[in-house]
Amino acid sequence: MGIIVQKFGGSSVADTEKLYNVCKHIIKEYNRSQSVVVVVSAQGKTTDKLISEEKEITENPDLREHDCLVSVGEQITISKLAMCLKEKGYNAVSYTGWQLPIITDSVHCGARIKYIETEKIKKQLEAGNIVIVAGFQGINEIGDITTLGRGGSDTTAVALAASLKADRCDIYTDVDGVYSSDPRIIENVKKLDLVTYDEMLELASLGAKVLHNRCVEIGKNYEVPINVKSTFIDESEGTRVINNKDLESLYITGVAKDDNISRLTIIGLENKIGRTYKVFKLLSENKINVDTIVQSAGEHAVKDISFTVKTNETKKALKIINENLIELGAKEVICCDKLSKISIVGVGIVNNPGVAAKVFEALYENNINMHMISTSEIKISVLVNKKEANLALKAIHDKFY
Ligand code: ADP
Ligand code: ASP
Ligand code: MG
Numbered sequence: 001m002g003i004i005v006q007k008f009g010g011s012s013v014a015d016t017e018k019l020y021n022v023c024k025h026i027i028k029e030y031n032r033s034q035s036v037v038v039v040v041s042a043q044g045k046t047t048d049k050l051i052s053e054e055k056e057i058t059e060n061p062d063l064r065e066h067d068c069l070v071s072v073g074e075q076i077t078i079s080k081l082a083m084c085l086k087e088k089g090y091n092a093v094s095y096t097g098w099q100l101p102i103i104t105d106s107v108h109c110g111a112r113i114k115y116i117e118t119e120k121i122k123k124q125l126e127a128g129n130i131v132i133v134a135g136f137q138g139i140n141e142i143g144d145i146t147t148l149g150r151g152g153s154d155t156t157a158v159a160l161a162a163s164l165k166a167d168r169c170d171i172y173t174d175v176d177g178v179y180s181s182d183p184r185i186i187e188n189v190k191k192l193d194l195v196t197y198d199e200m201l202e203l204a205s206l207g208a209k210v211l212h213n214r215c216v217e218i219g220k221n222y223e224v225p226i227n228v229k230s231t232f233i234d235e236s237e238g239t240r241v242i243n244n245k246d247l248e249s250l251y252i253t254g255v256a257k258d259d260n261i262s263r264l265t266i267i268g269l270e271n272k273i274g275r276t277y278k279v280f281k282l283l284s285e286n287k288i289n290v291d292t293i294v295q296s297a298g299e300h301a302v303k304d305i306s307f308t309v310k311t312n313e314t315k316k317a318l319k320i321i322n323e324n325l326i327e328l329g330a331k332e333v334i335c336c337d338k339l340s341k342i343s344i345v346g347v348g349i350v351n352n353p354g355v356a357a358k359v360f361e362a363l364y365e366n367n368i369n370m371h372m373i374s375t376s377e378i379k380i381s382v383l384v385n386k387k388e389a390n391l392a393l394k395a396i397h398d399k400f401y
Helices: 016-033 046-057 063-070 072-087 119-126 153-163 197-205 213-221 275-285 311-323 347-351 354-365 386-400
Strands: 004-008 036-040 092-095 102-104 113-116 130-134 137-139 145-147 168-173 194-196 226-230 239-242 254-258 261-270 290-295 302-310 332-336 339-345 372-376 379-385
Touching: 004 016, 004 153, 016 036, 016 072, 016 168, 036 072, 036 153, 046 063, 046 072, 063 072, 063 145, 072 092, 072 130, 092 119, 113 153, 119 130, 130 153, 153 168, 153 213, 194 197, 197 213, 197 239, 197 254, 197 339, 213 226, 254 386, 261 275, 261 311, 261 339, 275 290, 275 302, 275 311, 290 372, 302 311, 311 332, 339 386, 354 379, 354 386, 379 386
Parallel strands: 004 036, 004 168, 036 130, 092 130, 102 137, 168 226, 194 239
Antiparallel strands: 102 113, 137 145, 226 239, 254 339, 261 302, 261 332, 290 302, 339 379, 372 379
16 A cells, blocks of 8 residues: 655644644544655744744844754654654654755755655654654755745655655645635635646745645646645545646636735836846846846836845845945835735636736726736736735635636
8 A cells, every 4th residue: 555645734733632633634544554654834833933033033044043943843743743643552753854864955944855865764664653754844965954935844745755656645734625715815715626736836836825836846746646635624525736637727726815025126227238137147146036027118228127026035135136236237226015916827817818807807996006917828916005915816806706
């Protein structure tokens, strides 16, 4: 019988009672398949708490030390869960990311997994033990602890499933599947029984935090079947993430919101060939991910460029651009962190000319201004004021559902 990887998120393991609830799912699967590997997150809001404690010390932590601190939460969960299982009469052994090890690159706070050493896991499974692995963390080639980015335990789980050639990866969370939008914000959401890796990748990348986007990427590349299901509803059907070939994709898959963005605008950039290239080369050399980009028409001697970055990279991006203003040939850079991005995702967008108009109509009817627009074949994203973001999400969702 094949290996099954189960992952339980922060709210699923928030206290001792919930850890025992998680044991029920693990034991059920163990009695069925005998080979269960469990990945867990930090309990409840532990990671947030560690970050706010860090902020009492510094707003600009050394990222090596930051990763060492925030990885602690998962270590608490793995040991406690192993103890709970032992109390229930099942042998379980826990591993941190560096005990296995899970080798990553050195990009602190957003490390990518290069390789997972699975020998210890396999030996424990052969001995009939349940293996518990700390999500979100790894170790780089010089022995420093790294983390995979917020929500990264999903990626640990799917990467482990790929490395172990597991039969499936079950992601247990506090909702019973993937919906057409965030069920905690929108009322009349529709549950998706099936969603393709491509659709899920877009939704996750655009802010639907139910899955970490990189876990979907790994799932797609290594053909790991992923199920999203509820920790709190027994035998919930959940959502299956599968390949395109198995599914006639939906016209519109869902609507997602991302509050975790800031817009930077570089003003008075000389309108000369290569200036835009210089800006984005500088950002990429500093490993800053840039999203939506808009450049003014450039019919004058100077032009403006606006782009979005993740909130936690805003200060770094601002500092780098400010330090290089003269070199870039720009006047100033300004920042707006009061915006959110709302995106509609679906493979049908490319063949349906009316989608963009319907999105804009929904916003117009609710008197919501758009600050930036970007489109691709399968998504349309708009930037709106953060305080109007939930209304915008609902307005767009209601137009299509
Ligand atoms: P976990 O702690 O289990 O990893 P997360 O909080 O990271 O859980 O992800 C689950 C949350 O994702 C849900 O509580 C829900 O509010 C949010 N979410 C956002 N978009 C969606 C969506 N389209 N479908 C389901 N949940 C969504
Ligand atoms: N504990 C980490 C976080 O809160 C990782 C995760 O939950 O997936 O982001
Ligand atoms: Mg999560």
